[in-house]
Amino acid sequence: MNNEINISESEWTVMEYLWNNPMVTITEIRKALSSTGWSDSTIKTLVRRLVSKNAVAINDEAATFRYYPLISQQECRLKETKSFINRVYDGSVSMLVTNLAADSNLTDKETEELLALIEKMGNEQEK
Amino acid sequence: MNNEINISESEWTVMEYLWNNPMVTITEIRKALSSTGWSDSTIKTLVRRLVSKNAVAINDEAATFRYYPLISQQECRLKETKSFINRVYDGSVSMLVTNLAADSNLTDKETEELLALIEKMGNEQEK
DNA sequence: AATCAAAGGTTACAGCTGTAGTCTATTATA
DNA sequence: TATAATAGACTACAGCTGTAACCTTTGATT
Numbered sequence: 001m002n003n004e005i006n007i008s009e010s011e012w013t014v015m016e017y018l019w020n021n022p023m024v025t026i027t028e029i030r031k032a033l034s035s036t037g038w039s040d041s042t043i044k045t046l047v048r049r050l051v052s053k054n055a056v057a058i059n060d061e062a063a064t065f066r067y068y069p070l071i072s073q074q075e076c077r078l079k080e081t082k083s084f085i086n087r088v089y090d091g092s093v094s095m096l097v098t099n100l101a102a103d104s105n106l107t108d109k110e111t112e113e114l115l116a117l118i119e120k121m122g123n124e125q126e127k
Numbered sequence: 128m129n130n131e132i133n134i135s136e137s138e139w140t141v142m143e144y145l146w147n148n149p150m151v152t153i154t155e156i157r158k159a160l161s162s163t164g165w166s167d168s169t170i171k172t173l174v175r176r177l178v179s180k181n182a183v184a185i186n187d188e189a190a191t192f193r194y195y196p197l198i199s200q201q202e203c204r205l206k207e208t209k210s211f212i213n214r215v216y217d218g219s220v221s222m223l224v225t226n227l228a229a230d231s232n233l234t235d236k237e238t239e240e241l242l243a244l245i246e247k248m249g250n251e252q253e254k
Numbered sequence: 255a256a257t258c259a260a261a262g263g264t265t266a267c268a269g270c271t272g273t274a275g276t277c278t279a280t281t282a283t284a
Numbered sequence: 285t286a287t288a289a290t291a292g293a294c295t296a297c298a299g300c301t302g303t304a305a306c307c308t309t310t311g312a313t314t
Contacts, residue, residue: 044263086138
């Protein structure tokens with residue numbers, strides 16, 4: 001459905017907040033994102049862009065609008081994950097997981113087990 | 128060192144080829160990427176941008192230049208993977224792997240084992 | 255009532271990205 | 285040798301992104 005929606009890095013920050021706090025006002029968003037250092041304008045622009053991308057909708061029952069996500073974190077994560085794996089790991093889930101395992105602090109035995117499982121996972125999820 | 132190099136999606140396609148075939152001419156690149164449908168100009172632009180980003184260098188001993196990668200696939204993958212996990216999974220490797228497991232076709236028992244390992248992996252790799 | 259802050263709307267602007275055209279010099283080929 | 289193809293260098297241009305200012309209206313505060 002919403003496959004064509006692309007959310008930029010800054011926009012993700014806003015989406016994260018909306019996923020955790022649906023139906024908030026712009027003031028609430030601004031307060032929540034104050035640690036980013038973004039100006040009022042910047043945050044409004046990001047929200048506006050998300051609305052025009054149909055990632056976020058406006059509830060304007062009250063005078064002060066409330067914003068809520070139209071797409072789920074789950075589906076966005078899935079989409080991003082797939083395109084990431086395709087771009088960086090040539091579509092290979094197991095290659096990604098192998099790299100993750102190498103970069104994490106498992107014991108040798110655990111790594112071995114993990115790799116064995118990865119072996120079984122194979123390369124589904126192409127494209 | 129090369130932490131600030133950002134490689135775009137199209138540029139990755141070029142890099143992939145260069146990682147597998149270092150020291151090639153522009154003609155070889157063009158032929159290899161003909162399936163992309165990109166014009167001659169487009170490919171030359173991508174290569175030029177990679178050179179100006181210091182991701183690729185030129186060997187100009189011969190009249191026809193040869194191009195080769197200055198950064199390794201390994202380090203680029205690591206960088207991309209980290210920024211991806213930070214952006215999409217809030218820095219949590221285990222959340223990513225959990226999602227991957229859910230999306231792959233492991234048996235229940237295998238998934239259980241995988242999740243147990245993930246449990247142990249915890250959330251290293253923050254930042 | 256006068257003032258200030260914030261909301262909503264509009265505009266800005268530079269850098270990156272996708273995609274490609276033009277020009278000139280050189281090389282290969284008829 | 286005339287011609288075609290290509291390399292290398294430069295330019296183009298629109299859409300996306302990061303980042304923000306400005307303007308007008310409205311609600312809150314003095």
